[in-house]
Amino acid sequence: MPDQVNIKVCMGTGGIAAGGTEVMDMFRTELDKTGIKAEVKERSNVDKVGCRGFCAKDVLVDVEVDGEVTTYECLNADMVPRIIEEHIIGGEPVTDWVTGEDYRKFNEKQIKVVLSDCGRIDPEEIDAYLDHEGYVAVKKVLTSMTPEETIESVKKSGLRGRGGGGFPTGLKWEFARKANSKQKYIICNADEGDPGAFMDRSIIEGNPHAMIEGMIIGAYGIGATKGYVYIRAEYPLAVERLRRALEHARERGFLGEKIFGTEISFDIKIKLGAGAFVCGEETALIASIEGERGLPRNKPPFPAQSGLHGKPTIINNVETLANLPYIFKNGPEWFASLGTEKSKGTKVFALTGKVNNTGLIEVPMGITLKEIIYDVGGGMEGGKEYKAVQTGGPSGGCITKDYMDLKVDYESLADIGSIMGSGGMVVLNEEDCMVNIAKFFLEFTQDESCGKCTPCRIGTKRLLEIINRITEGRGRKGDIELLLDLSEDIKDSSICGLGQTAPNPVLSTIKYFRDEYEAHINEKRCPAGVCANLLTFSVIEDNCKGCTLCVKVCPVSAITGEKKKPHLIDDELCIKCGACFDVCKFNAILKG
Amino acid sequence: MAGLAAVFGTGAMTNSLPEIEDNDVIFIIGSNTKENHPIVALRMLKAVKKGAKIIIADPRKVPLVRHSALWIQQKPGTDVALLNSMMHVIVKEGMADEKFIKERTEGYDEFLKGLDEYTPEYGEKITGVPKEKIIEAARMYGKSDKVGTFYTMGITQHSHGTENVYSLANLVMLTGNIGKRSTGLNPLRGQNNVQGSSDMGGSPVNLPGYQSVTDEKVREKFEIEWGTNLPSKPGITAIDMMHEAEVGKLKALYIMGENPALSDPDIEHTKKALKNLDLLIVQDIFLTETAELAHVVLPAVTFAEKNGTFTNTDRRVQRVRKAVEPPGEAKEDSWIIMELSKKFGYDMNYENIHKVFLEIGKLWPAFAGIDYSRIRKHGIQWPCPTKDHKGTPYLFKDGFLRGKGKFTAVKYRPSEEQPDQEYPFILTTGRELFQYHTGTMTRRVKAINEISSGPYIEVNPDDAKNLSIEAGNNVCVTSRRGSITLKAKVSDRPDKGVVFIPFHFKEAAANVLTNPKALDPVCKIPELKVCAVTIKKA
Amino acid sequence: MVLNLTIDNKEISASKDATVLEAARENGIYIPTLCDNPKLKPYGGCRLCLVEIKGLPRPVGACTTPIQEGMVVQTSTERIHKLRRTVVELLLSDHPNDCMVCVKAGDCLLQELAYLYDLQNNRFYGEKRQYTQKDGNPFLERDMEKCILCRQCVRVCEEIAGVSAIEIAYRGFKAKVCPSFEDDLNCEFCGQCVSVCPTGALSGKAWSRKGRTAKTNEVTTTCPFCGCGCSLKLRVSENEVVRVSSDPDTINEGWLCVKGRFAYEFINSPDRLDAPLIRKNGKLEKASWDETLDYIYDKMDSIKQEHGPDAIGGLLSARCTNEENYLFQKFMRAVVGTNNVDHCARL
Structure with a gap:
C-alpha cells in the first residue's frame, strides 16, 4: 500500500465534457473501497485542476504515488478501477493508457507562463494559488513601487495586448494614468467570442487568481478604483470559478479597502455578457456594461480618454492581465527575453483543425508555424497534405505553406494579411475548400454584426450572398472583383473592428487561393470537393x-x-449527400 | 392669478420656457406636466440631461416622476402644510436668502412667526409625507441657485387656492428664487390663449392689460379710444353668473368658445342655470353640450381658418394664420362680433384684424411695441413697451410691479369636503394626455378615440382589492351632487384613498360629482381637485 | 476657446467642442449625412459623413470626431466619394425603392442621395427585409422595410421625449427598430420619431394619399391646444389640413405632442357647424346670418331695456385669439354696457 496518493483530474470544460466528473467520482468511490482512505486524507487526494491544454486526449489524469507522477490520457470512469488495482495498489502503471510520445512532443516546444499554474493547482482554492507564490507580485507592486514605476516596468517588459490589436499595454496604461479624472476604470475583457477560441476561458477556469492579480496591478498603475470583468454567460464554469476567486480574494483583503494595508482601494464586479460577438469590441463592451445595447462607439475619443460613463477606462484582455503577476515576479527583463524583437513573451493559441494534437498551447513569440504544426501539433491528421492555417478567427486570414517558416509574431502575421487575433489557429488540409472557409467566417461575422453601421450591416450580408452564389455554382464573371472592391470599402468605412476586419478571410483567401474561386465560378467546380452544389457523384465503371x-x-x-454489374447515379435525383462515396468499398464512386 | 397679482402686482409666468433648461432644481407642484404641457416637460428633461434635479409634489404618480430625483406624495389639499414645513426647514437651517428678503420684500417678520408650528413632524402629520422627504426637498430647494417653480390647477383649483399661491410666492421670495434668469414662479397655463384672454380684459374687474374698471383714468383712456361711456361697476364672475342665472337675475348670456355645461363643477346645477336664461347665445365650432341648450347658435371657425394672435403660457405673443376656408356659413368670431355690434348701432370698423391688434397696443403699454411684423418665429414676450424693445423673457428683474414682494402668513386650512364614512374617497380631477379639455376637438379625431376611448376612474390597487374591483369593471362613483358610472383603471398613480377621473368625457362627466359651493374666496375658483366620493362596483 | 484646423485646404476655426461635421457646416462645407441630427447626440452609424484626417489610418465619421488644433481634414477625395457612394448603394440594395408610391418622395434624404450619387444601377442585390406584420397603432405608420437604421427615432424617443418606447432588436442585417417584444407601439404618440425620420419608414397613418410635401402649401401658425404655444406648420392640400409639423427653430424646438401633431382632423369634421341656428318651437333650426343677428339684437336689447345691462353676461374664450377676445369684451362693455365679462381661466 502506498503512503501518499494524489490524483489530479483535468476539469477544464474539455475535461468535464470528456467525462472528468465521472472519472473523479470513480476515483473517490473506488479509493474509499480500497481502504487507502485510512492512509490518505479525504478529498485532498483527488483534486480538480484546470485545463492543461491537451484537450484532444481528455480526460487527462495525473496519478502521483509516493511522489512519482504518471499521466494518463483518454480516461473514462470504467478505466479507473484497473488503475487503482494495478497502479496504486499494485505499483505497476497501466502502460497502455499512459501518455506517450504525442504528449511529450505536445509539451516540449511550449513555454508556459500564463498557463504555468493551469493544470497544476485547484482553481477553486485560493490557497493553491498562494502556495505557488500567488499575490506576491501585486503585494510587491502596491507596497514598494509607484504607479509610474509600475507602468515603466510593463513598458520595459514589452507586453502587448493579447486580445487582437497588440497595442503596447504599458503605453495604453500611461494614457489612462495621464488622463485627468477622479474616477477611472479597468475592465477585463473576457468576452471571448471567436469560433473555436477558448484561451481566455481556460485561463479563468484554470487559474482565475492570476488574472485578478493582474487587474489589481493595472488598477494601481492607472489609478482605478473600480474594475469589471466582462465575461460571457455561456462560460458558466469560468464565471463560477471567477466568482469564487473574487470572493476569496476579498476575504483575504486583496480586494476592497486598504489593500495590503496601503491606502489603495479597488474592487471588481462581474458583468455577464449575453454572447454578442460585437461586445468583445471595447466600446461596445463599455456600452453593454452601461446597460445600453451593445453598439460600438466611434473612436476617437478612445476609452483611455473617455470610456465607461465617460471616464478614462482601460480594457485589457484576460491573457494580457494574467501575464502581469509573472512579469512582476520574474522581472520585466525576464519577460522581454522571451519572444522576438517587437513581440515579447509567449502567446496562447487554441490549436484546432486537421492536426493530430489539438488543444490549448502556449508558445514563445517567434516560434515558426512548422514547429507549431509538426512538433506541438504532432503533424497533420491522417498524414493529409497541409494547405493553410487560419489565424485570428473571423477577423484573420490564412497562412499558406509558403510561409511555414514564418516566425509567428504580431508584425509577421500582419505582413502576410493575417492577424494574431486573440489566438485562434485552425489547421486546414487539402480537403478544405478555401471559398467555403471564407464563407464560414463571413456567415459568423455577418450574423454577429450589430447592425449599427451600413457597410457592416448590409455590406457583409452582400459579401456573403456573393460567396454563397459562388459556392452554389451561380458565381458570375466579375464576382471576385466585386468581392475585393466591396471588402475594401467595408474595411474602410465600418465603425469598429468587427466590420473593419470582417472581410479579411475573403481578402486573404482570394489573395492566396484565387484559383479556387475561379474554379468555382468558371468551371462550376469545387476543387476540394466540399461545396455540395458543385459536386457530381458518378460511378467508375x-x-x-x-x-x-x-x-x-x-x-x-x-x-x-x-x-454484379456497374451501377448508375442519376444526377437529377442525387442530393450530393455523399453516402455512396462513404460506403463504397471499391473506390468506385467518383466525387468531383 | 389674483393670488400672484396680490403678491407681485401681476399674474403670469415670471420666466420663459427656454430658461427651464438652465434650472438647477425644478420644483413641480400640482402639475402633471408631461401629459398636460408635454413640450414644457421636454424642456425639463433637457434640463435633467444638463444636470438639473426635478422635485415633484403630487398626490398622483404622474409620468414625470420617472425622471424626478424626488417625489413627494402629499394628500390632496395639503399643499400649504407641505410648503410651510419646507420653509420651516429652510429657515431653521439658514438657507433663507436674507439679502433678497431685506431688499425686495416686506411682511417677512410676521410671516416668520406663522411658520413656527410647521415643523417637519407636523407637516408629516397633515400631508402624509415622511418628514425626511420634506427635509430633503427643503434642502434641495434651499441650496440651489436656480430653482424654477411650476404649478397649475393642482394648486389653484382649491377652496384655498389663493393661499396655495401665496405659499409658493413665500417660498420663492424666502429663497430669493425670483427675478433672475431661470429662477421664478411659473403657473403653466392650460389653454392655448388663456393668458391672452386674461390679458385682453376677460375679467369682470379689469379692462385689457389688467387695468381696473374702477379706475377713472383708465376708463377715460378707453372711453376716448372707443368713443363711448363705460360702466364703472365691477361685473360678476362666470361662477356667479351661473348662480345669478339660476335665481333669474341674469337674463342673457353670450358664450364664445366655452363649454361650461361640461367644464363647470356640478353639471346639473350649471345646466339648470343655463336653461333658466331668457337668451343663451353660444358661438362655437361644434354643437357643444352648452350649445345644445342655446337659443341661438353661431357657427364660428377654427384656429386654422382665421388670422390673429395667441399669447402662450410664457407671455409669448404668436401669430395665428389662416390656412383653409371654413365650411358653409361659418364665420370668424371677429366678424360675428363686429356684425352684431353694427346691429346695435356701434360700428367697429376695422379694415383688418391687425388694426384690432394695434388698437390694443394703444391702450396697454405692454403691447405698445408689438405689431405683426415684429412677431417672428419665436414670437415676442410682453411686456414690450416700445418698437425697439426686444420683449421680456423674465419678469421682476428690477423689482415687482407693486414695489416690494409681499410675504403673507398662510395657515393650513383643510379642503371643504373631507372624506367621511359615507364618502370615504377623495376625488381629484384633471386631464389626460390624449384628450383636450371637454373633448370638443380631440374627441372628433378618430385615432385619438382609439387610444382614449372613454371615461375611466383611476383606483389604487389596494383600494381596488378591498372593493373587489378589477381593471375594466364598471364602477359607480357617487358624491353629494350626483353619480356617474365608468370603467375602472387599477393604477398605482393615485395614492390609497384617492381616485382620479379625467373630465373630458361627457358620458361620465367628472363635474357631475365636483363641488361648486367650495370656492376660493378671492379668485372664485371652484374646488375641482378635492371632493369626497364613494365608489362601488356597478 | 477656438481651435484652428484645415478642411479641404481651407483654413478655418471653430469652437473647441465642435465636431468635424459642425466645424465644416459652420464654414459652409457640405458633408452628406443620414443619421445626424443637431439636436441629438452624435451617433456615427450611417457612415456617409466619412472624412479623411491626416495621421489617422482610415476614414472616420465627421459627426463623432472632435476637432483638434492643427487637424487636416479632407471631405471629398475620390476615396471618400466612393465609400459614400457604396454606402448609399448598399442602403438601396435593401430598400423597397418604391418612390413612385411613397409618401416621402420628394422629401426623402435617401432619395436625394441616390440622385446625388447617380445610382442608376446597383451592383448589389440579394435578400431584402420583409415584414408581414404591421403595427396596429392608430397614429404612426411604421414601414420598417424603408428603415435605414439611422436610429434617430430611437434616440429622439430616449433623449428628447424621455419615453424610450423603441429600440433596435436583433443584430446585423436582421436589426430592426421596434417596441419591446415587437408589440404594437404603445407610447405617448408624440410623433417626434416621425419628425426626424429621413425616409418614408415613419409617417402618419392619416397622411396616406392626402398629398406629398411638394403638392401641399405650408402655413405657419400656433397650436390651439394647451398653453405651451407650439409653433405649427400646417400642410394644406385642397383646402384641407393634411399634415402638421414644426420647424426646429421655434419655441418648441420642433417638438410636438400627440394632439399638436395628430389631432387636426376636427377641422374637417362633418359635425362642424356651418350655419347659424335659432331655436324655434324647442328645436334648433338653420337660419340666415341676417335673421340671426336681428334676433339676437331684438332679444338682447329688450332685456337690456327691461332689466338693465347687468342682466346680461358674456363669457369669452381661452380658445379664441387676442383680437377676438378684445372685441368681445369691447362689445360687452362699450355696446352692451356691462362689466359682466369673464372667461374660464379658473377651469
Missing part, C-alpha cells in the same frame, strides 16, 4: 463490382443497377 451497397444507402433512390 471499372471499379464497380455491383455490390449494391450504394443502392441501399442512397436516401433518394438515385442509384440503379443490377447485381
